[in-house]
Amino acid sequence: MALPALSLSLQFGRFKGVERHRAALPRHSVARWIRHALDSDGEITVRIVDAEEGQRLNREFRGKDYATNVLTFDYAQSPVVMADLVLCAPVVAREAREQRKTLAAHYAHLLVHGTLHAQGWDHETSDEDAEAMEAREIEILGGLGIKNPY
Template sequence: MIRVDLINEQTLAAPEANQFQYWLAALEKHQTAEGEVCIKIVDEAESQSLNHTYRNKNRPTNVLSFPSEVPKFVASDHLGDLAICASVVAQEAAEQGKSVADHWAHMTIHGVLHLLGFDHVDDCDAATMESLEVTILQSLNIDNPYAA
């Protein structure tokens, strides 16, 4: 089971911890995963700073994933951390004609899949990751986020 530790110091509009837990329970039905994920809701300035520092992209982004780097000899069930920018998620949802809640679900699942080792650097990996995202989201009655 994936457990959520939610940090929302920004008092920005964001789902409650139990909503994140619900989405991640759907992920677990399709992907073996156990551990703890810390989700921090950030503003655009913090998102931009993190994105610039860790990805060399000087703009805010929807979700950043930071896999746990605990040494193998240390017992830990921490999968990693997510930084999700509430205003970017809301803006993207509006631009893409999606509900904000559905986009939060997508960004959360997308971020945790990165923590589990999935990526979309090349077309083959992207197809695998997107297919899994679509399957998980469909189990939550959320439409394919990649459909035109």
């Protein structure tokens, strides 16, 4: 089965330790992770930011005054998925340490998670929706050789 096509823009902000995050996110891996989560072709920008930018975006767009791991800005779901995924490097690194995962595995999970959000999946609407989204993430990550993130 052919995977959906993806037009990917991968961007890194300027922050201390950005080299570690670049190393965990080679373009071919990011594209592979996202393409496995897409149900149709996509045009997606992935931006890796510091805590200040992450907090500002979360505050401005979600009304929550803290930096979160991933923010999804979806613009279209059909016929082409168009979205921006913003990941906050310090939060992702901290969570990876706490969860005893590699940085790359945690980024893979969050990119799959954000890509599902961009296609309308939502874990905050009900317990059933949360369970369905988690099951889909586990399935996708398993197909990529990444163990259950939960």
